[in-house]
Amino acid sequence: IKDGGLLPDANGTDPTPPGQTEGSKWQKPRLTRKSLMKCCLVKWIIASTTQQGPDSCDNDLELSMVRHQPEGLDQLQAQTQFTRKELQSLYRGFKNECPSGLVDEETFKTIYSQFFPQGDATTYAHFLFNAFDIDRSGSIRFEDFVIGLSVLLRGSVTEKLRWAFNLYDINKDGYVTKEEMMAIMTSIYDMMGRYTLPNVRDDSPSEHVDRFFQKMDRNRDGVVTIDEFIETCQKDENIMASMQLFENVI
Numbered sequence: 001i002k003d004g005g006l007l008p009d010a011n012g013t014d015p016t017p018p019g020q021t022e023g024s025k026w027q028k029p030r031l032t033r034k035s036l037m038k039c040c041l042v043k044w045i046i047a048s049t050t051q052q053g054p055d056s057c058d059n060d061l062e063l064s065m066v067r068h069q070p071e072g073l074d075q076l077q078a079q080t081q082f083t084r085k086e087l088q089s090l091y092r093g094f095k096n097e098c099p100s101g102l103v104d105e106e107t108f109k110t111i112y113s114q115f116f117p118q119g120d121a122t123t124y125a126h127f128l129f130n131a132f133d134i135d136r137s138g139s140i141r142f143e144d145f146v147i148g149l150s151v152l153l154r155g156s157v158t159e160k161l162r163w164a165f166n167l168y169d170i171n172k173d174g175y176v177t178k179e180e181m182m183a184i185m186t187s188i189y190d191m192m193g194r195y196t197l198p199n200v201r202d203d204s205p206s207e208h209v210d211r212f213f214q215k216m217d218r219n220r221d222g223v224v225t226i227d228e229f230i231e232t233c234q235k236d237e238n239i240m241a242s243m244q245l246f247e248n249v250i
Helices: 040-052 073-079 084-097 105-115 122-132 142-154 157-168 178-195 204-216 226-235 237-248
Strands: 102-104 139-141
Touching: 040 084, 040 105, 040 142, 073 084, 073 142, 084 142, 102 105, 105 122, 122 142, 122 157, 122 178, 139 142, 142 157, 157 178, 157 226, 178 204, 204 226, 226 237
Parallel strands: none
Antiparallel strands: 102 139
16 A cells, blocks of 8 residues: 555565665655555546546535445544545545445455456455455445545554454454464465565465464464554564555555
8 A cells, every 4th residue: 555565566566665775674654645546446446436527526425326325424534534535536436336335345356356467366355355344244335445445544553453453364253373364375475476576486475474473473372362463563573564565455
């Protein structure tokens, strides 16, 4: 999402952030319009808005005849870090792509297959969809969509780590196992394909997971709690830098 990270963006560009040399201390990158547009979900929405053209309803969220009507704009503005104008643009694109007011898993798979044609995005899109689908209903409301995006794009480090933990916690039991971490990492490698840096080797996801899990599972009980996850990530610069790989695949 933000500039920088261990993995390149969809066009395979160098992931090293400007002004940051290899091995230097990780710093929180500034959010810019350019970095905002690296987010696949934002690009998907903005492209739809551009195709749709100007919308006359700029004063509030339009409550059209849809299966799900979103909460008011003021309430969403209070719940997110987006401006009123940004929420209007996001909603216009969302409504254009999802006239029912809900997005399903197949839509996520289509989006990520388009942005990562060099790999297989199916499994990662499935995991990412489940992380957004808070109530496990099989569909994502606009509110859940923008609240999740707000955390990923403009949330604090702790908020982003909580979101990442939720992604790793595939069965949503409050713990992350090595198998769950392995499944997520493998899905990212599968999606990134030949653009993954360093070049993908068969054992690369396993090496990552073994190293991360050993550091995170502090009491050696075979699972990682959210407290262990957040504390370990915040204290380990290498893990924090590696966590940025998500920021190129959201």
